[in-house]
Amino acid sequence: MRHIAVIGSGPAGYYTAEAALKQWGDDVRVDVFDRLPVPYGLIRTGVAPDHQTIKAVSDRYERTALTENVRFVGNVSIGPDVTVEELQRLYDAVVIATGAPHDRRLGIPGEELKGVYGSAAFVGWYNSHPQFRTLDPDLSGHTAVVIGMGNVALDVARILSKTEAEFAGSDIAAHALERLKASKLRKIVVLGRRGPHQIMMTPKELGELARLERASPRVEAADLPEEGEDALLEPGLRKSVNHLRSFAAIPEHIHGEKPIEIEFDFYASPRAIVGTDRVEGIEVERTEVRAGRAVGTGETYTIPCSLVVSCIGYQSAAIPGVPFDERLGRFANDEGRILNGLYCVGWARRGPTGTIGTNKPDGFAIVEKIAEDLAAGRLGHGGKQGRAGFDALAEQRALDVVTFRDWKKIEEAESAAARSGAPREKFADVEAMIRALR
Numbered sequence: 381m382r383h384i385a386v387i388g389s390g391p392a393g394y395y396t397a398e399a400a401l402k403q404w405g406d407d408v409r410v411d412v413f414d415r416l417p418v419p420y421g422l423i424r425t426g427v428a429p430d431h432q433t434i435k436a437v438s439d440r441y442e443r444t445a446l447t448e449n450v451r452f453v454g455n456v457s458i459g460p461d462v463t464v465e466e467l468q469r470l471y472d473a474v475v476i477a478t479g480a481p482h483d484r485r486l487g488i489p490g491e492e493l494k495g496v497y498g499s500a501a502f503v504g505w506y507n508s509h510p511q512f513r514t515l516d517p518d519l520s521g522h523t524a525v526v527i528g529m530g531n532v533a534l535d536v537a538r539i540l541s542k543t544e545a546e547f548a549g550s551d552i553a554a555h556a557l558e559r560l561k562a563s564k565l566r567k568i569v570v571l572g573r574r575g576p577h578q579i580m581m582t583p584k585e586l587g588e589l590a591r592l593e594r595a596s597p598r599v600e601a602a603d604l605p606e607e608g609e610d611a612l613l614e615p616g617l618r619k620s621v622n623h624l625r626s627f628a629a630i631p632e633h634i635h636g637e638k639p640i641e642i643e644f645d646f647y648a649s650p651r652a653i654v655g656t657d658r659v660e661g662i663e664v665e666r667t668e669v670r671a672g673r674a675v676g677t678g679e680t681y682t683i684p685c686s687l688v689v690s691c692i693g694y695q696s697a698a699i700p701g702v703p704f705d706e707r708l709g710r711f712a713n714d715e716g717r718i719l720n721g722l723y724c725v726g727w728a729r730r731g732p733t734g735t736i737g738t739n740k741p742d743g744f745a746i747v748e749k750i751a752e753d754l755a756a757g758r759l760g761h762g763g764k765q766g767r768a769g770f771d772a773l774a775e776q777r778a779l780d781v782v783t784f785r786d787w788k789k790i791e792e793a794e795s796a797a798a799r800s801g802a803p804r805e806k807f808a809d810v811e812a813m814i815r816a817l818r
């Protein structure tokens with residue numbers, strides 16, 4: 381029997397469990413740990429609440445979770461409750477699948493001012509992540525600046541622009557919907573340090589901006605490179621740039637019909653956040669793109685704003701005793717191997733890139749590595765206690781472990797509490813989740 385512990389129940393975690401089942405069938409037991417009492421990580425608290433079709437992938441993870449040989453071990457924090465070394469003593473292989481929950485920092489003056497948020501916090505707020513439910517952003521100003529030209533920046537700009545009716549069928553947190561309903565924001569500036577040919581936004585997501593009820597996207601035609609140069613782009617990016625071209629062609633009177641403008645500000649690199657008690661503006665420097673890099677021109681200007689959301693990427697959370705690459709913001713690893721018997725997968729392995737589906741081949745690849753190491757005798761010769769050993773430890777420490785069956789009770793309560801037409805109203809604090817299952 382092989383015993384595998386997976387830390388993290390998001391896409392990378394469940395694809396790894398699925399791959400282990402494919403590889404060893406009844407000869408494996410997989411325990412999937414999560415610090416929250418609820419599974420699915422990024423699917424639950426990262427994917428935008430108005431993108432329910434993307435969230436449907438959790439049905440696949442549920443099929444894995446419900447097989448006899450896989451077990452969800454929720455409400456257990458690695459570190460305070462059980463250490464990685466302890467798991468290594470109990471399981472043949474320990475796989476870190478904790479993603480990249482921390483925001484990359486801008487590293488500019490004023491970043492600490494009130495009203496400046498990283499996307500992990502801001503997205504967590506509207507997605508009911510217990511850690512960020514009390515964020516309480518002030519949306520009473522005129523202008524918000526969203527930094528970054530990736531899909532997360534698009535999510536944030538779109539969520540800030542939608543009407544209540546456009547949230548029908550979403551599972552946006554009730555506290556966020558209330559705040560958004562009262563929002564006075566009229567301009568969302570999306571700030572990119574490079575140009576239209578260097579955006580990370582994908583076409584489907586970018587195209588959504590053209591269909592918003594009360595917001596219209598604005599692109600300055602002068603910012604767009606010669607059309608002929610688009611031919612050199614890979615097809616996905618070319619489609620995205622086509623969207624930018626169509627935004628640039630929107631007639632002025634159409635902009636005038638919608639009260640909110642989503643303005644793309646290219647070639648603009650953040651230099652400082654200004655304000656006394658809270659953010660009052662952001663100072664940016666004009667750039668030129670040379671050999672693909674943003675180079676400052678020395679020309680600066682300030683965009684007055686009352687909210688800044690920095691969507692410039694994420695980093696993994698280090699675990700004491702586990703080698704970590706500070707520069708890359710992820711676990712130090714060689715194709716997923718960290719130390720003997722200790723692995724990482726998904727964003728924890730390769731950093732915050734790719735789609736949810738990218739984690740599938742990642743999960744299968746790490747299981748192949750584990751299989752190789754087992755076959756080569758590098759992981760000892762069996763006899764680990766696996767889940768029985770963990771259960772004894774959990775009892776000894778009086779851990780309040782939440783099972784998958786428990787989660788289904790939480791899920792039921794969340795469905796029952798949903799607004800009309802919404803799939804669920806997520807609990808935004810751990811105590812409420814635990815109360816719902818007791």
Ligand code: NAP
Nearest residue numbers: 528529530531532533573574580585691692693732733734
């Ligand atoms: P991302 O795609 O890597 O985009 C990050 C953006 O931040 C880039 O435009 C980058 O510009 C910019 N940036 C980085 N450092 C900066 C700085 N110091 N100052 C100004 N700008 C800076 O990251 P993401 O948007 O966080 O997305 C993470 C992953 O999740 C991506 O793979 C994304 O596609 C995926 N995702 C997908 C969906 C979806 O499919 N619906 C939704 C959300 C997220 P440079 O290029 O100049 O560095």
